[in-house]
Amino acid sequence: MGRRLLHSSTLKCNIKPTTTSLATTNGFLEKPFFQQDLETLIRPVEKMAVISNIPEYRVLRQKWFQEGLTVGFVPTMGALHDGHISLVKNALKMCDKVVVSIFVNPSQFAPNEDLSKYPRTIEEDLNLLRQVKTSQFLKNSGVDCVLLPTVEDLYPQGIPLNVAEQTGAFVEVKGMSHQMEGAIRPHFFRGVSTIVTKLFNLTQPTKAFFGQKDAQQCSVIKALVQDLLIPTEIEICETLREEDGLAMSSRNRYLNATERQLSTVLFKALNKGKSVFDEGGNCKEILSSAESVIRDCEANSNGVIQYQYLSLNNPINLKNIDDTIDPNVGAIFSGAVKVGNTRIIDNLLLGNSIAKWSGSKI
């Protein structure tokens, strides 16, 4: 496979003449002096490497090891939105170098799911990543590297979607992969755990950033790094939402206007349940009050909304909580609905001590 390393300047090209004067030997400027030149003088031109070739990345990573730099990693499946960008911004704040991967991972899709139609918008994604900036005075003023690995490199033995036909090494976090989302997508967390292990082995991150929107994924990955002694710290970042509360998600673009309007039902239901918790309600009361919000909407939606599940789980081991919530442990209150053909997932954290599980805020 050919080597590919693209560099692109991320400096803005809005050229504005400036009033700054520069002394020259004859007292006149030899060429017009632009604001753009001034910016170049006070910070280096940032470069975002776009790499698909694994040995190429390893050279870069080795250099960062030698320079003693920390690396923040944001794994994504692309079709980027502000939720992804918030993870990148957290990584920029906490790490010297930031690597983002875009890879639509086949092994987390079942044969009947949407792998072939999953949105792939690489050029828009790269442009968005080039525009992410932090203060010019920070050491790291933009994304350093975007990794676009190939399916062949990550699954050298091929990757049929049917688990029974798969060969090669796979990773599973037992006891945490078959409740909640895993009850509806039994293949899913094996696929996620496998690809995240491969991506961590490739990128060797100091810290990796995940969104609370995929709460079960966060708990599974935390357990994965602990059990497999992977020396990467997991940072969980808050869920970014649209103005009406819908959690941002790449799959939201599948929704038509009617579906989009009805899609806020899950967030409304979770909030209803949270208010019952805040008033001292038990698990049964929390779950039934939230479910009735979804069932009411479902009954009036002409089949657009379909209830899937609501669940209260221990954030560390994901065990179901069905009596009372221990205030020292807290709970993930999560659920899913189908809106037309699109699944929407969301969650809220209940209890104070959950702060130990979740992490960064922007």
Ligand SMILES: Nc1ncnc2c1ncn2[C@@H]1O[C@H](COP(=O)(O)OP(=O)(O)OP(=O)(O)O)[C@@H](O)[C@H]1O
């Ligand atoms: N609204 C959001 N706020 C914060 N982080 C998010 C949000 N949506 C996704 N993320 C995080 O971005 C990372 C990459 O997620 P992914 O590329 O699957 O996007 P997605 O929007 O979750 O896609 P999908 O619609 O397929 O679930 C994950 O850690 C995910 O939790």
Ligand SMILES: CC(C)(CO)[C@@H](O)C(=O)[O-]
């Ligand atoms: C972590 C991840 C990138 C693995 O493919 C994916 O599950 C996601 O985007 O949440």
Ligand code: BAL
């Ligand atoms: N963010 C979760 C990715 C998936 O549903 O496949």
